[in-house]
Amino acid sequence: MEGETTGARVWITGTGLVSALGHDVDTTWSRLLRGDRGLRALTLFDGSGQRATRVGGVEEIAAPDTGERWSRTSAFAWHAAREAMTEASLDLARMRVGLVVAGTTGGMFETESLLARLHADPDHIDSLVEMISQPLTATGDRLQRALGPFVRVRTLCSACSSGANALVVGAQWLLSGEIDAVVAGGSDGLCRLTLSGFNALAATDPDACRPFDVARKGLNLGEGAGFVVLERDTRARARGARPIAELAGWAIGAEAHHITNPEPSGAAAADVITRCLSHARLSAREVDYVNAHGTGTPLNDPMETAALHRALGVDVDRVAVSSSKGQLGHTLGAAGAIEAVLSALTVRHQAVPPTMGLTEPDPACRLVHVMHEGRAARVRATLSSSFGFGGLDTVLLLAEPGLGPPQRTRDARRRVVVTGAATLTPAGLDSGDTAARFADGSSWPTSRSGLVDLDLAPHLDTARARRLDRPARLGAVVASRALDQADDGAAAIPRAEVGIILGTAFGSLDTSAAFMHRLFEKGPRFASPADFPNLVPSSPVGHVSIYLGLRRVALATADLATSGESAVAQAMELVVGGEAEVIVAGAVEEASDLVERILVSLDPTSSRGGRVRSEGAATLVLEAEPHARARGKTPLACVASAHVWAGPGSRPVIEGPTDKARARVVSTGDCAEVAAALAGTGWEHAPATSLSPSVGAHEGVGATALVAAVAIVRSGVTREVLVVGVTEGRGYTFTLTASDP
Amino acid sequence: MDLSPLKAEIKELIVHELNLEGRDPATIDDDAQLFGAARDGAPPSLGLDSLDALQLAMSLEEKFGVRVPEGQEARSIFASVAALARFVAEHKKA
Numbered sequence: 001m002e003g004e005t006t007g008a009r010v011w012i013t014g015t016g017l018v019s020a021l022g023h024d025v026d027t028t029w030s031r032l033l034r035g036d037r038g039l040r041a042l043t044l045f046d047g048s049g050q051r052a053t054r055v056g057g058v059e060e061i062a063a064p065d066t067g068e069r070w071s072r073t074s075a076f077a078w079h080a081a082r083e084a085m086t087e088a089s090l091d092l093a094r095m096r097v098g099l100v101v102a103g104t105t106g107g108m109f110e111t112e113s114l115l116a117r118l119h120a121d122p123d124h125i126d127s128l129v130e131m132i133s134q135p136l137t138a139t140g141d142r143l144q145r146a147l148g149p150f151v152r153v154r155t156l157c158s159a160c161s162s163g164a165n166a167l168v169v170g171a172q173w174l175l176s177g178e179i180d181a182v183v184a185g186g187s188d189g190l191c192r193l194t195l196s197g198f199n200a201l202a203a204t205d206p207d208a209c210r211p212f213d214v215a216r217k218g219l220n221l222g223e224g225a226g227f228v229v230l231e232r233d234t235r236a237r238a239r240g241a242r243p244i245a246e247l248a249g250w251a252i253g254a255e256a257h258h259i260t261n262p263e264p265s266g267a268a269a270a271d272v273i274t275r276c277l278s279h280a281r282l283s284a285r286e287v288d289y290v291n292a293h294g295t296g297t298p299l300n301d302p303m304e305t306a307a308l309h310r311a312l313g314v315d316v317d318r319v320a321v322s323s324s325k326g327q328l329g330h331t332l333g334a335a336g337a338i339e340a341v342l343s344a345l346t347v348r349h350q351a352v353p354p355t356m357g358l359t360e361p362d363p364a365c366r367l368v369h370v371m372h373e374g375r376a377a378r379v380r381a382t383l384s385s386s387f388g389f390g391g392l393d394t395v396l397l398l399a400e401p402g403l404g405p406p407q408r409t410r411d412a413r414r415r416v417v418v419t420g421a422a423t424l425t426p427a428g429l430d431s432g433d434t435a436a437r438f439a440d441g442s443s444w445p446t447s448r449s450g451l452v453d454l455d456l457a458p459h460l461d462t463a464r465a466r467r468l469d470r471p472a473r474l475g476a477v478v479a480s481r482a483l484d485q486a487d488d489g490a491a492a493i494p495r496a497e498v499g500i501i502l503g504t505a506f507g508s509l510d511t512s513a514a515f516m517h518r519l520f521e522k523g524p525r526f527a528s529p530a531d532f533p534n535l536v537p538s539s540p541v542g543h544v545s546i547y548l549g550l551r552r553v554a555l556a557t558a559d560l561a562t563s564g565e566s567a568v569a570q571a572m573e574l575v576v577g578g579e580a581e582v583i584v585a586g587a588v589e590e591a592s593d594l595v596e597r598i599l600v601s602l603d604p605t606s607s608r609g610g611r612v613r614s615e616g617a618a619t620l621v622l623e624a625e626p627h628a629r630a631r632g633k634t635p636l637a638c639v640a641s642a643h644v645w646a647g648p649g650s651r652p653v654i655e656g657p658t659d660k661a662r663a664r665v666v667s668t669g670d671c672a673e674v675a676a677a678l679a680g681t682g683w684e685h686a687p688a689t690s691l692s693p694s695v696g697a698h699e700g701v702g703a704t705a706l707v708a709a710v711a712i713v714r715s716g717v718t719r720e721v722l723v724v725g726v727t728e729g730r731g732y733t734f735t736l737t738a739s740d741p
Numbered sequence: 742m743d744l745s746p747l748k749a750e751i752k753e754l755i756v757h758e759l760n761l762e763g764r765d766p767a768t769i770d771d772d773a774q775l776f777g778a779a780r781d782g783a784p785p786s787l788g789l790d791s792l793d794a795l796q797l798a799m800s801l802e803e804k805f806g807v808r809v810p811e812g813q814e815a816r817s818i819f820a821s822v823a824a825l826a827r828f829v830a831e832h833k834k835a
């Protein structure tokens with residue numbers, strides 16, 4: 001393979017857990033093996049009128065005393081991340097350490113109380129302002145201050161596979177050579193929204209759940225956090241750290257089937273398991289145990305059984321399988337990380353935990369079940385499966401260190417090109433050509449409302465798109481347009497080989513508020529099952545994946561005002577790392593009355609009679625250069641660099657420009673912040689323009705800036721454009737250059 | 742008892758609650774199968790799925806105060822608009 005180097009292994013050198021069975025790894029693990037169940041009656045909030053209220057709740061746990069408000073989700077994360085970092089004896093002063101935080105609900109439990117107050121008093125300004133104090137990124141921000149400094153921080157969501165994806169992103173950071181160690185994991189706290197939602201979907205068991213059992217009725221929700229410290233073996237060895245297990249393989253895939261239901265044949269999930277094994281260059285023969293997703297829902301368990309039969313072949317009759325959800329509940333965004341920790345522990349302790357609640361296996365779930373209690377077992381390698389809403393699947397392989405060959409690592413200089421670009425702004429849908437107007441300094445005609453008033457119907461197959469809410473529709477239109485452009489004049493890209501990453505700052509805040517209002521007004525029986533899956537931050541990703549048939553890596557990232565930049569940076573890392581050849585990356589933000597009111601209440605002078613925040617969407621098709629070349633595609637531009645920096649005190653590391661006289665800088669934010677970030681670099685004196693006045697302000701607008709940069713490069717005005725996104729003293733830079741003929 | 746007004750209301754509800762954009766409720770056949778694929782010769786199925794069934798059950802309860810049972814029993818109730826109308830008419834009274 002082009003640009004390949006060899007030799008690296010990804011070791012887990014620290015683990016941390018907070019769960020319904022305990023506040024640390026040892027307590028959780030020993031109780032798990034004993035068969036203890038942490039599923040109890042709900043006490044965190046009033047569950048009256050709910051179909052099922054048995055949950056795997058975490059017993060009271062203190063947040064660190066930092067003088068700021070900590071959500072329960074963030075507090076769990078702090079405990080688990082600190083435990084993992086302590087076990088690994090990380091020295092942050094001497095190592096470049098990154099942080100990846102995964103989740104789905106973030107501070108929703110705390111936000112719900114505010115929504116309740118707002119429900120009673122719509123003008124309660126303090127509640128409005130407090131609401132944005134707990135976005136999905138709050139956990140990463142709090143951990144950065146309480147446990148950092150981390151040199152790179154990423155927040156991601158892929159529904160119930162989020163936690164597993166945190167480890168994949170962390171592993172890619174290590175293999176890039178830019179980061180020495182990564183603290184990676186997931187955290188999710190219980191809240192009314194998820195409990196009501198899963199109850200509305202009739203996916204819950206009123207009694208303790210029974211994964212793989214013939215009488216299973218559904219899942220029990222849980223809460224908690226799981227974190228690991230990942231390090232390259234060479235670096236860990238040099239400082240005397242020892243491995244708990246090796247993260248030997250991983251694979252991310254999307255089923256592109258249905259927003260809540262798994263693809264029933266198991267073929268899609270089996271494909272991800274198979275790719276995980278082939279990534280590790282190991283076979284089913286080396287696998288001794290599977291920590292299953294095993295939710296206990298009627299649909300998941302037979303699908304997962306079928307997938308294991310397909311992927312493991314004859315070895316399915318030998319490999320022990322269990323689900324930890326009968327003891328911990330389903331911890332959603334934390335589950336993949338918690339179960340990755342448990343899987344690492346099976347290798348470390350040579351023991352496998354049971355499936356509790358399973359007494360009579362369903363004939364449709366014929367597997368080598370571990371029942372009643374854990375047992376000692378020879379465990380060379382463990383597969384850990386996580387399947388999320390939207391069909392977002394991730395499978396990890398945790399193995400004895402050295403079991404398989406080392407990772408194939410790609411050269412960090414593997415070139416990535418842009419082969420398609422599209423943006424939807426209040427000025428309309430644009431595939432790059434209209435954006436070029438910006439290059440000569442003329443501004444785009446922006447509608448005063450700041451809203452996208454384009455009729456989306458002609459751009460969508462509305463029958464197939466009926467489940468897509470507005471963010472998903474905006475995303476589908478720009479992703480579809482960008483991919484069509486990528487196909488233009490060359491061999492088409494099979495959609496199944498494409499990944500999708502979209503940024504979002506707050507998720508669907510207004511829809512969540514509407515969902516909660518219904519709940520407060522009419523009771524849990526009238527929570528909308530169809531609306532619930534649209535409240536997960538990764539919902540637009542899932543919908544677009546299904547709508548367009550995109551079946552590679554699919555996840556959402558969040559980073560406040562630079563959410564678009566975070567998604568494109570994430571996609572760059574994964575294309576460079578070989579996780580996919582093609583990823584559609586960008587951001588979607590819909591107009592939000594709540595966010596609007598919050599922003600105006602923070603700065604009453606900001607609105608001046610119009611909207612403060614607009615809406616829009618933009619995506620780029622990022623493609624590995626050899627892949628584009630092989631199908632005869634002339635790229636629109638090259639991504640010569642993509643950098644991420646995290647405060648405090650750190651700065652972007654960027655080269656160039658090669659031609660100072662013609663170089664341009666495009667940003668979306670505050671010009672003074674951008675100038676401060678570029679001070680002392682070669683870009684310091686390049687003409688800089690902020691796009692926001694012309695295309696509107698929202699958290700995903702950085703993706704539009706990138707599309708505009710592609711257009712500027714194509715227009716020939718300059719061969720080099722730097723796109724800068726800064727928020728809260730951290731940020732992203734991308735250098736887009738003309739594609740060489 | 743004339744179930745026509747009720748059937749029309751249910752068709753409106755289906756189109757609205759399940760976002761069947763552009764579909765004229767009046768074009769839904771009373772006896773068309775709602776879920777899965779239609780039998781040969783039968784009117785075309787609406788091709789709804791289990792998530793639609795949950796949403797429909799919730800909105801029927803909200804609008805008419807009838808609680809649709811879960812599981813096997815629900816299958817015959819959800820067979821068609823006509824079957825739904827019969828179920829609603831019968832249970833609304835109770």
